[in-house]
Amino acid sequence: MNAPFSPAxxxxxxxxxxxxxxxxxxxxxxxxxxxxxxxxxxxxxxLIDLVCIPGFFRLEIKDGxxxxxxxxxxxxxxxxxxxxxxxxxxxxxRGIDISVGAVVAISGTVAAMLIGGTMVVNHGVxxxxxxxxMAWALAAAMGAALLCGAWNGLLVATLGLQPIxxxxxxxxxxxxxxxxxxxxxxxxxxxxxxxxxxxGYLFGLPFALYLVAAVFLVVxxxxxxxxxxLFIQAVGINPVAARLAGLKTAALIFFxxxxxxxxxxxxxxxxxxxxxxxxxxxxxxxxELDAILAVTLGGTSLAGGxxxxxxxxxxxxxxxxxxxxxxxxxxPPEVNMVVKSVVVFLVCLSQSAEFKKVWQRMRARKS
Amino acid sequence: MKKLLASPYFxxxxxxxxxxxxxxAGAAAYTGLGSLQVVLNLLIDNAFLLVIAIGMTFVxxxxxxxxxxxxVLALTTMVSAWLLHAAHWPPALVIAFVLVxxxxxxxxxxxxxxxxxxxxxxxxxxxxxxxxxxxxxxxINSITIDDPFYVKMSQTRIDLFGAFVSPSVVIALVTLxxxxxxxxxxxxxxxxxxxxGNEQSALMMxxxxxxxxxxxxAFSGFCAALAGVLFSFYxxxxxxxxxxxxxxxAIAAVVIGGTLLTGGYGYVAGTLSGVLILxxxxxxxxxxxxxxxxxxxxxxxxxxxxxxxxxxxxxISAAGRAAKAPTALxxxxx
Numbered sequence: 001m002n003a004p005f006s007p008a009x010x011x012x013x014x015x016x017x018x019x020x021x022x023x024x025x026x027x028x029x030x031x032x033x034x035x036x037x038x039x040x041x042x043x044x045x046x047l048i049d050l051v052c053i054p055g056f057f058r059l060e061i062k063d064g065x066x067x068x069x070x071x072x073x074x075x076x077x078x079x080x081x082x083x084x085x086x087x088x089x090x091x092x093x094r095g096i097d098i099s100v101g102a103v104v105a106i107s108g109t110v111a112a113m114l115i116g117g118t119m120v121v122n123h124g125v126x127x128x129x130x131x132x133x134m135a136w137a138l139a140a141a142m143g144a145a146l147l148c149g150a151w152n153g154l155l156v157a158t159l160g161l162q163p164i165x166x167x168x169x170x171x172x173x174x175x176x177x178x179x180x181x182x183x184x185x186x187x188x189x190x191x192x193x194x195x196x197x198x199x200g201y202l203f204g205l206p207f208a209l210y211l212v213a214a215v216f217l218v219v220x221x222x223x224x225x226x227x228x229x230l231f232i233q234a235v236g237i238n239p240v241a242a243r244l245a246g247l248k249t250a251a252l253i254f255f256x257x258x259x260x261x262x263x264x265x266x267x268x269x270x271x272x273x274x275x276x277x278x279x280x281x282x283x284x285x286x287x288e289l290d291a292i293l294a295v296t297l298g299g300t301s302l303a304g305g306x307x308x309x310x311x312x313x314x315x316x317x318x319x320x321x322x323x324x325x326x327x328x329x330x331x332p333p334e335v336n337m338v339v340k341s342v343v344v345f346l347v348c349l350s351q352s353a354e355f356k357k358v359w360q361r362m363r364a365r366k367s
Numbered sequence: 368m369k370k371l372l373a374s375p376y377f378x379x380x381x382x383x384x385x386x387x388x389x390x391x392a393g394a395a396a397y398t399g400l401g402s403l404q405v406v407l408n409l410l411i412d413n414a415f416l417l418v419i420a421i422g423m424t425f426v427x428x429x430x431x432x433x434x435x436x437x438x439v440l441a442l443t444t445m446v447s448a449w450l451l452h453a454a455h456w457p458p459a460l461v462i463a464f465v466l467v468x469x470x471x472x473x474x475x476x477x478x479x480x481x482x483x484x485x486x487x488x489x490x491x492x493x494x495x496x497x498x499x500x501x502x503x504x505x506x507i508n509s510i511t512i513d514d515p516f517y518v519k520m521s522q523t524r525i526d527l528f529g530a531f532v533s534p535s536v537v538i539a540l541v542t543l544x545x546x547x548x549x550x551x552x553x554x555x556x557x558x559x560x561x562x563x564g565n566e567q568s569a570l571m572m573x574x575x576x577x578x579x580x581x582x583x584x585a586f587s588g589f590c591a592a593l594a595g596v597l598f599s600f601y602x603x604x605x606x607x608x609x610x611x612x613x614x615x616x617a618i619a620a621v622v623i624g625g626t627l628l629t630g631g632y633g634y635v636a637g638t639l640s641g642v643l644i645l646x647x648x649x650x651x652x653x654x655x656x657x658x659x660x661x662x663x664x665x666x667x668x669x670x671x672x673x674x675x676x677x678x679x680x681x682x683i684s685a686a687g688r689a690a691k692a693p694t695a696l697x698x699x700x701x
Binding site: 096155159160161162164165166168169170171172173174175176177179180183184289292293296302303332334335336337338339340341342344345348349352353354355 | 490619622628663
């Protein structure tokens with residue numbers, strides 16, 4: 001969704017200097033690029049880190065793994081990035097999915113329960129045995145997440161319930177169902193291969209980042225190279241017009257909710273593999289809110305329509321960097337919430353057309 | 368029968384019937400449930416939820432949503448506890464201060480929503496983060512309240528037909544009656560319904576849309592603060608983790624009480640039955656003893672689903688009656 005090269009501004013530049021005109025054209029195009037604001041926010045945060053935290057950008061290689069604060073931030077942001085990717089499409093259709101945290105709990109619980117795992121000592125060598133083959137367990141967990149998504153999609157697309165209330169049902173009941181499965185206990189996993197999803201390394205980088213990159217690439221290609229992205233945007237801009245234009249709006253809306261839950265399910269696997277257990281009560285708590293925040297920070301309007309997948313990923317990185325910065329600066333972590341809310345207020349205001357008008361009026365009065 | 372189905376208070380009526388059926392079934396199944404004190408305990412334990420849900424009803428009637436109420440409640444308990452404990456303010460001043468604080472907090476959010484055309488969802492969401500964060504700025508630990516007035520309010524029992532209620536119940540019920548009056552017999556209430564029905568029409572009719580919207584969120588913030596005062600009577604402590612997720616309980620109570628989330632349709636009195644149903648589910652599960660606490664969540668989720676479904680089907684059939692043409696139905700289904 002690049003901002004179009006603006007011929008109007010190029011024309012106002014001096015015609016006798018085409019090179020300069022092209023340069024200002026590129027400059028305005030860059031200035032108007034929708035990713036500018038989120039990237040600038042991230043850059044400012046990183047700059048603060050560079051100045052205030054010694055050795056922030058230092059990377060080290062230990063046992064063939066890349067270590068460093070930047071890698072750590074990206075790794076910890078992985079579940080949030082996934083959830084934000086799914087949420088982006090939902091928000092693009094004017095919807096909202098507040099059941100993300102519950103789906104995280106459900107998929108993590110299903111995987112952890114099916115794998116379980118015990119340590120068996122064979123001839124003095126500890127071996128990890130899973131209850132059922134891991135592939136099946138992962139498939140079942142993703143299946144559960146897809147079911148959740150289908151449920152949300154059914155309520156929103158077929159029954160026409162308001163998205164926030166339709167997903168509120170699963171948000172309330174989902175954690176209850178996950179607790180029902182585990183009988184209220186925290187399920188611990190003793191099975192090494194499973195941990196790889198959450199804390200493994202591949203070619204020196206955390207494996208979770210590859211998963212995020214894969215999901216991002218698949219979705220980006222689907223949105224850019226097929227008409228799907230355009231259709232989703234059309235539904236968000238005007239659902240009735242999109243339907244009258246012949247789009248299968250219900251099917252599209254159904255799809256985005258299933259996709260969002262699939263992302264949440266994968267995030268759930270990551271979280272439970274990382275903490276080596278499934279906590280139906282606390283896994284992914286408030287993740288939906290952070291995901292919505294990431295999407296908003298990334299420049300996607302909650303009113304639907306135009307969306308930016310890359311923006312949402314950057315938004316997730318901003319949130320995680322903010323958290324990291326606050327922790328490293330020695331500010332009490334509780335302040336995090338206040339800072340987060342102030343950031344959201346500022347971002348929302350900067351997106352508001354009314355605020356711009358007021359701002360311009362104030363500037364005009366000054367001059 | 369058809370007339371009853373079409374009447375505007377049908378879903379609210381369903382809730383009341385369901386409440387009685389659930390209570391009757393519970394009283395038949397578990398000994399001791401069918402006593403007056405159990406009924407009054409429902410009110411005692413849920414007085415704060417009732418007050419919050421009343422504020423939420425106005426917000427939802429106007430077509431908005433307020434996610435900050437649970438955090439404002441926590442902030443109120445925290446500020447009251449801190450003012451009593453560290454600053455030694457007299458209780459009356461503390462209560463007045465926190466009520467004004469809640470109302471101002473809500474008004475600020477309402478102003479952002481109206482004047483900058485921001486989405487209520489995102490504004491109140493960051494309001495929720497802000498209020499919780501402010502709690503932790505005061506203290507990350509729980510602060511006990513040992514002020515004699517608060518202790519007295521917590522222990523006083525008002526006798527009623529051989530059973531008793533707490534002063535909080537009286538405050539909650541007074542709030543309910545004031546709210547019913549406001550919703551149905553004042554200009555403010557009329558404007559709330561009009562905005563929920565169609566904001567643009569309300570504006571064209573010359574109703575004070577901006578002022579009303581700010582007032583709605585201010586009222587919701589006030590109710591959240593009042594609920595916080597009741598909650599601090601109930602718990603005798605201030606804590607940043609108090610009442611997590613209460614905003615969802617309140618929304619659920621309002622929806623189960625028969626108010627449409629799209630706005631413009633519903634009754635403040637219905638919210639009372641919604642709150643009582645939520646409380647009754649918990650009581651039934653506690654009386655059963657074998658069911659675990661998570662069943663509460665599952666049952667509330669299921670109830671929410673059923674009520675949304677009923678509302679939806681009613682809306683579709685009403686649209687079908689209004690215009691027999693199939694296009695109207697299709698428009699609603701979209």
